[in-house]
Amino acid sequence: MDDLDAQILRHLGGDARLSLAVLARRLKVARSTVQARLERLESTGVIAGYTLKLGEAARASRLQATVLLTIDLRIQAQIVTRLKAIAGVERIMSTSGRVDLLLQIAAPSPVELDRILDAVGEMAGVRSSESFIHLTTKLDRTV
Amino acid sequence: MDDLDAQILRHLGGDARLSLAVLARRLKVARSTVQARLERLESTGVIAGYTLKLGEAARASRLQATVLLTIDLRIQAQIVTRLKAIAGVERIMSTSGRVDLLLQIAAPSPVELDRILDAVGEMAGVRSSESFIHLTTKLDRTV
């Protein structure tokens, strides 16, 4: 993970569909160098994959929410497994702090979001849940 | 936004570096059709961009945190502007619920993370802040 790797990550973080050839010209190295570097970054698990960022036009039909959960930690693994089985659950993180798990949820409609939030809140082992519905995204420069 | 568009989004969501040609073969339409569709999805703002997902190998050297803020809503715009100026702030969302803003923060070290959290917490107009440091990512199928 030297400077060249970092630059590759930064450029692809900005536009993951950049061609190897263009990237190589920008970084002023041979195309095959970038190709080798990228293969290594992928195979060593530095890069987990490539995805797209939806714009406002698409987010309009997508309600999102963040949920804080405190749970019975003895059955955390079980809870995580059951959360994964819910389609709208997009991210699950364990945290240090007042809560144990942090979820990010997406649903196509308020009704559906409500259904998911209920399902999560009433799951066995979930002691408390608090949810925050996303209104507008003011910034998103997620890597 | 018909079914073909949705399929294009789904495939590129899974792997944003798929070539147009491969994508077209998978969807069994002409490559130029996918090309035209994709150009439209991009120009109409359905797709905001393409980015990469970092794997555990890269996340190891990246501390992340979620922060809940209640603020003086009269100067929300100003606060958002100042938050954007902080390098580690990756996402800012306004929310309905007990808090006003939800931040996602990333830093290369605990010291740096602490510095950012302090800077945010002591910002003028911020009434209260609560932060949750991410320990492990149990699931990430963010679109």
Added chain:
DNA sequence: ATGATTTTCGTCATTATGACGATATTTTCG
């Protein structure tokens, strides 16, 4: 220093891209 290992480079055959005119399909409205 020198042999081993890793990294970078150049190049070939194959495949993908951008551009665009030609069909086909859908929409509009008399």
Added chain:
DNA sequence: CGAAAATATCGTCATAATGACGAAAATCAT
């Protein structure tokens, strides 16, 4: 309904990018 207009899809060029791989350069260990 049915013809004109507008969209969408397709096929096909010339150009560019990719994957593969051997050769040259740089780095590392002893």
